[in-house]
Amino acid sequence: MGRIPRSYLLNRVVTLLLTVWIAATLIWIIPRLSPVDPADIMLGRMAAGAGAVENADQILAQLKENFGLNDPLVIQYLKYIRNVVTLDFGLSTATFPTRVSTLIARALPWTVGLMLLSVVITFFIGNALGAIMAWDRSPKLVRVAIPVAMVFTSIPPILSGLLLMWLFAAKLRWFPLTSAYGLTVEPGWTWGFVQSVIHHGFLPALSIVIVTFGFWALGMRGLMITVQGEDYVMLAKAKGLRPRYILYRYMIRNAILPQITAFALKIGLLVAGQVLVERIFAYNGMGKLLYDAILDQDFPVIQGVSFVIILMTAVSVFLVDLVYPFVDPRIRHDGGET
Amino acid sequence: MNVLNVSDLSIDFPTARGVVHALADLSFSVARGRRLGIIGESGSGKTTTALAVMRMLASPGFVSGGSIRLGDLDILTLPEDRMRRARLRRVSYIPQGAMNSLNPVMRVEDQLKDAIVAHEGRTDREALRTRLADAFAGVGLPAHAGSLYPHELSGGMKQRVCIALGVILNPELIIADEPTSALDVVTQRQVMQTLKDVQKRIGAALILIGHDMGLMAQSVDELVVLKDGVLVEHGDMRRVIENPSHPYTRELVASVPLVGGESFLGNSVAAPEITRSREDLALLEFENVNKAYGGITALHPMSFSLSGEEPRVISIVGQSGSGKSTMGSIMLGFNAPSTGRVLFEGQDIARMSQHQSREFRKNVQAVFQDPYACFNPFYRVDHALGFPFRRFGYATSDAQVQESMHLACQSVGLDPALILRRYPHELSGGQRQRLIVARALMLNPKLLVADEPVSMVDASLRATILKNIYDLKDSHGISIFYITHDLATAYHVSDYVMVLYKGQVVEVGPPKEVIGDPRHPYTQLLIASIPWPDPDREWGGTTTAAEDIAALDAMDHDAPTVFRGDVPGFRLDVGE
Structure with a gap:
C-alpha cells in the first residue's frame, strides 16, 4: 500500500510497451501472409465504378509506390513502426484517400461513449444481480426471476437488438430506429444534440446490457458462493453484524476482486466486441468501421482498428495492475503476494 | 447461577441417504466464571453444539428437539434480530480457523469497530479508540497491530485478535472452538493463557471445544466427552481424566502419546533379512x-x-x-x-x-x-x-x-x-x-x-x-x-x-x-510447553508463555x- 514504487511502475510500463510492440508487429505480418493484394482490390473497385480502367498497370505500379510496397520488407516494417508510434496508419483503400487516423478519430468517441457506458452499467447490474442470486437472505422470487432473465444471455446480440428495435422503435416509437443522432440536429455541445445522442444510444446500449449482464451475474454468483463458505463470513455473523453490512463489506467486497481483473480485459474488447450491434443500429462507431473495412478488405483500416483494440486492452490491464494493490491489500506493488 | 442451560438437545441433518443424528439428547449447563471442555473426535458433534448455541447451524441441519437457554433468553425461539443482538454481546464465538476468520481486505481494528458499532450504534470516536487500544493490550498485542491487515499478522496474533473480539463486549459466555489447533506448542500455551486470563477478568463462562486431552487437563474445570453425537461422560475434569468411567473416555485418555510414557507401538514384527545392494554407498x-x-x-x-x-x-x-x-x-x-x-x-x-x-x-x-x-x-x-x-x-x-x-x-x-x-x-x-x-x-x-x-x-x-x-x-x-x-x-x-x-x-x-x-534451552522450552494430560502437572513451569517467547527471541542463534x-x-x- 501507499505510493507506487518506481521500479514496479517501470516494470509495468516496459511490459505495456512490449505487449503493444509485439501486437503491432503481428498486425503487420498477418496481412502480408494473405494472398489478397490491396492494390488489386482498389483497381477492381475503380473498374467496377468506371466500367473500365485505362493504364491499369501504370496505376497499379503507382499505387504500389504510394503504399510503399516496392520497398524491402525491413524498410516497410521500420516505416510501419514509425507510423504506429505517431498513430499514423496510412490511407484507407476503401474511402481513398481519407486517412485511417481520421476515420478512427471520427468513430472512436461514439464507441467509447456507448460501449464504455453500457459495459460499466452491465458490470454493476450483473455483479449486483449475481450477488443477490447467491445471498441466502434474498427473497425467493428474486432468486428465481434472475436466472429467468438470463435467458437473454443466450440470445445472440443481433437478435435481441432486432427485437428491441421492433418493439421500442418500430411499434412503440419510443426511440429512433438507427444512427447515433438525429438528422435535424447540428453536432456540437448543445443540449439538443446531447439529448438526441442519449435518445439514439439507449436501444443499442440496452441490447448490449441485456445480452452481457449474465456473464457478470454468473461469475459473481460462483464467487459469492465460495465467499459465503469462508470463515470470515461465519465470524461476521457470530459478531452479530447486520446481514446487509455482511453482504457489502464481507461478501461482495471480497467476491468482486477477480471480477475487476476480468473487467479490465473486457474494456479492451469492447471496441470490437459489439460489432454487430453497431452494425444493425447503423451506429457510426469503431465496430461499424471495422465491419465495413472487413467487407471492403480495407487493410489499413483493419490494422488501425486492431491496433487501437490492443492498445486499449494493454492500457486497461496496466491500469488495473496499478490500482489492484489498493483494492486488495494482499497484493503488493512488487508483484508478489505477501 | 447457570449462564447456559442445554437440555435434551437433538440436531438432525437430513441427507440423501437418510437423516443423520448429529446430536442426540445432549444436556449440560455452565455456571458463571466456570470453564467447560467439550472433547470428542471429528464428527462427534462438538462444533455442531457450539453453532446451535449461536443459532448458526449450517443448512440443512436443524434442531429437532430440546432447548437452549442463555440466561433469560430462549435461544431457539428468539426473533432473528434479537438473536443477532445477542451474538457477541451475550455469547461470543472464537472460531477454529483463526487463519481465515478475519476479512482479508479490512484492517483488524475496523473488524473490531464494526462489531461494536453493530451493537451500540455510532459511539464517540475517542472512546472507541481507547477501547480498541485496551482490547489489543488485553490480549498482549502491540498497539500498532490494529492498523495491520490480517495477512500481516502471524497465526498466533490472528488468534489473539479473535480473542480480543470475543471479549470486547464482555459477554456472559465465550465459546472457543479449538482456538489453538493451528498453532505450535509455545504459541498455544500463550494463547490459552491469554484466553483464561481474559475470561477470569470479565467473569464469563467459557466453553472450550477440542480434541486434545492434555489441553483440556490444563484449561477446564469440567469435561463433557462426546462420541457420535452422544454424551458418554460428563463430570469434573480431574475425575474424568484420572478415573474415567466410560470405556471410550478411557480409550481417549490412553491414546495420548506421552514423552517417557508407554509406547503405543506394541510389539514389532520380526525383522526380515534385508539385503541391500551397494552397501558401500550411503542411502x-x-x-x-x-x-x-x-x-x-x-x-x-x-x-x-x-x-x-x-x-x-x-x-x-x-x-x-x-x-x-x-x-x-x-x-x-x-x-x-x-x-x-x-x-x-x-x-x-x-x-x-x-x-x-x-x-x-x-x-x-x-x-x-x-x-x-x-x-x-x-x-x-x-x-x-x-x-x-x-x-x-x-x-x-x-x-x-x-x-x-x-x-x-x-x-x-x-x-x-x-x-x-x-x-x-x-x-x-x-x-x-x-x-x-x-x-x-x-x-x-x-x-x-x-x-x-x-x-x-x-x-x-x-x-x-x-x-x-x-x-x-x-x-x-x-x-x-x-x-x-x-x-x-x-x-x-x-x-x-x-x-x-x-x-x-x-x-x-x-x-x-x-x-x-x-x-x-529451545528443546527444553518445547518440551515444557506440551500440555500434559495430568491436572497436577504444571503447564510450562514457572515462566509465563510471554516470557518464554521473549526468551526465545533473545536466544543466541549462534x-x-x-x-x-x-x-x-x-x-x-x-x-x-
Whole structure:
C-alpha cells in the first residue's frame, strides 16, 4: 500500500510497451501472409465504378509506390513502426484517400461513449444481480426471476437488438430506429444534440446490457458462493453484524476482486466486441468501421482498428495492475503476494 | 447461577441417504466464571453444539428437539434480530480457523469497530479508540497491530485478535472452538493463557471445544466427552481424566502419546533379512546443503549421511517455520538446495539421467500432511494405487496388480474388498492417509519421507497410522524421515531426533536423551510447553508463555548444536 514504487511502475510500463510492440508487429505480418493484394482490390473497385480502367498497370505500379510496397520488407516494417508510434496508419483503400487516423478519430468517441457506458452499467447490474442470486437472505422470487432473465444471455446480440428495435422503435416509437443522432440536429455541445445522442444510444446500449449482464451475474454468483463458505463470513455473523453490512463489506467486497481483473480485459474488447450491434443500429462507431473495412478488405483500416483494440486492452490491464494493490491489500506493488 | 442451560438437545441433518443424528439428547449447563471442555473426535458433534448455541447451524441441519437457554433468553425461539443482538454481546464465538476468520481486505481494528458499532450504534470516536487500544493490550498485542491487515499478522496474533473480539463486549459466555489447533506448542500455551486470563477478568463462562486431552487437563474445570453425537461422560475434569468411567473416555485418555510414557507401538514384527545392494554407498546424503529464499536462510548448512544398511527412523522436529518441511522437500528433490548436494546412493539427485531419476522416484516415497489433497478425486482407489505400480514397471499381470494392492491394504489395516472400488471422497481422512502409506509401500521403496503424516487425523487414529508407518521399518526394511511438530510421537517412533529452530539444528541424538532429557534451552522450552494430560502437572513451569517467547527471541542463534548420543548408520555435521 501507499505510493507506487518506481521500479514496479517501470516494470509495468516496459511490459505495456512490449505487449503493444509485439501486437503491432503481428498486425503487420498477418496481412502480408494473405494472398489478397490491396492494390488489386482498389483497381477492381475503380473498374467496377468506371466500367473500365485505362493504364491499369501504370496505376497499379503507382499505387504500389504510394503504399510503399516496392520497398524491402525491413524498410516497410521500420516505416510501419514509425507510423504506429505517431498513430499514423496510412490511407484507407476503401474511402481513398481519407486517412485511417481520421476515420478512427471520427468513430472512436461514439464507441467509447456507448460501449464504455453500457459495459460499466452491465458490470454493476450483473455483479449486483449475481450477488443477490447467491445471498441466502434474498427473497425467493428474486432468486428465481434472475436466472429467468438470463435467458437473454443466450440470445445472440443481433437478435435481441432486432427485437428491441421492433418493439421500442418500430411499434412503440419510443426511440429512433438507427444512427447515433438525429438528422435535424447540428453536432456540437448543445443540449439538443446531447439529448438526441442519449435518445439514439439507449436501444443499442440496452441490447448490449441485456445480452452481457449474465456473464457478470454468473461469475459473481460462483464467487459469492465460495465467499459465503469462508470463515470470515461465519465470524461476521457470530459478531452479530447486520446481514446487509455482511453482504457489502464481507461478501461482495471480497467476491468482486477477480471480477475487476476480468473487467479490465473486457474494456479492451469492447471496441470490437459489439460489432454487430453497431452494425444493425447503423451506429457510426469503431465496430461499424471495422465491419465495413472487413467487407471492403480495407487493410489499413483493419490494422488501425486492431491496433487501437490492443492498445486499449494493454492500457486497461496496466491500469488495473496499478490500482489492484489498493483494492486488495494482499497484493503488493512488487508483484508478489505477501 | 447457570449462564447456559442445554437440555435434551437433538440436531438432525437430513441427507440423501437418510437423516443423520448429529446430536442426540445432549444436556449440560455452565455456571458463571466456570470453564467447560467439550472433547470428542471429528464428527462427534462438538462444533455442531457450539453453532446451535449461536443459532448458526449450517443448512440443512436443524434442531429437532430440546432447548437452549442463555440466561433469560430462549435461544431457539428468539426473533432473528434479537438473536443477532445477542451474538457477541451475550455469547461470543472464537472460531477454529483463526487463519481465515478475519476479512482479508479490512484492517483488524475496523473488524473490531464494526462489531461494536453493530451493537451500540455510532459511539464517540475517542472512546472507541481507547477501547480498541485496551482490547489489543488485553490480549498482549502491540498497539500498532490494529492498523495491520490480517495477512500481516502471524497465526498466533490472528488468534489473539479473535480473542480480543470475543471479549470486547464482555459477554456472559465465550465459546472457543479449538482456538489453538493451528498453532505450535509455545504459541498455544500463550494463547490459552491469554484466553483464561481474559475470561477470569470479565467473569464469563467459557466453553472450550477440542480434541486434545492434555489441553483440556490444563484449561477446564469440567469435561463433557462426546462420541457420535452422544454424551458418554460428563463430570469434573480431574475425575474424568484420572478415573474415567466410560470405556471410550478411557480409550481417549490412553491414546495420548506421552514423552517417557508407554509406547503405543506394541510389539514389532520380526525383522526380515534385508539385503541391500551397494552397501558401500550411503542411502541418502546431504553435502553441505543449505537453502535461502531471498535474503532469508530457511536452512543453515548441514551434512548428514544415512547408510541404510540398517533401517532407521530419523525424526525432524520443530515449530512451523523451523525449516523442517524445507528439509523434506530438498530430500525429495522438489526443492533444490541453494548450495551443496543431495546424494542418493552416491548419485547427485540434481544430475540424474532419466532412468536414474525414475529409480530415485520409485525408491524414495513420500507421505504428506493433507490426506484430502493427495488423491485425484476422479479416480477410484484401485486406479490410484495401481497406476504408479504399473508405471514403475512392477506389474506383470492384472491379477498380480490386484494381489499386490490387497497385500498393501492389509498391511495398513484396511479391508481391500471394502476400499478398492471406492472413490476418495467416500473415505475418511484416516483411511486415505493409510492408503497413501499403502501406495508408497507397493513400490517397495528404500526410503520414506513422512511430513506431518498424522497432524490432520483424529487422535485415536494417529497411533494406528504411525504404527503402520513404523512397521515399514521392521517388516520391509525401509528407512524413514519423520517430520513433525509432535514431540511425543517423535519420542516413540524414532531412532534419532533432530530439533530444528529457525533453520538450525539445535539438538540431536537418540529420543530418550533429546526429548526425555533436553539440554538445549529451545528443546527444553518445547518440551515444557506440551500440555500434559495430568491436572497436577504444571503447564510450562514457572515462566509465563510471554516470557518464554521473549526468551526465545533473545536466544543466541549462534549457539553450537548440542550433540547427544550417536546412532550407528547416521552421521550428522553442521556448520561450515
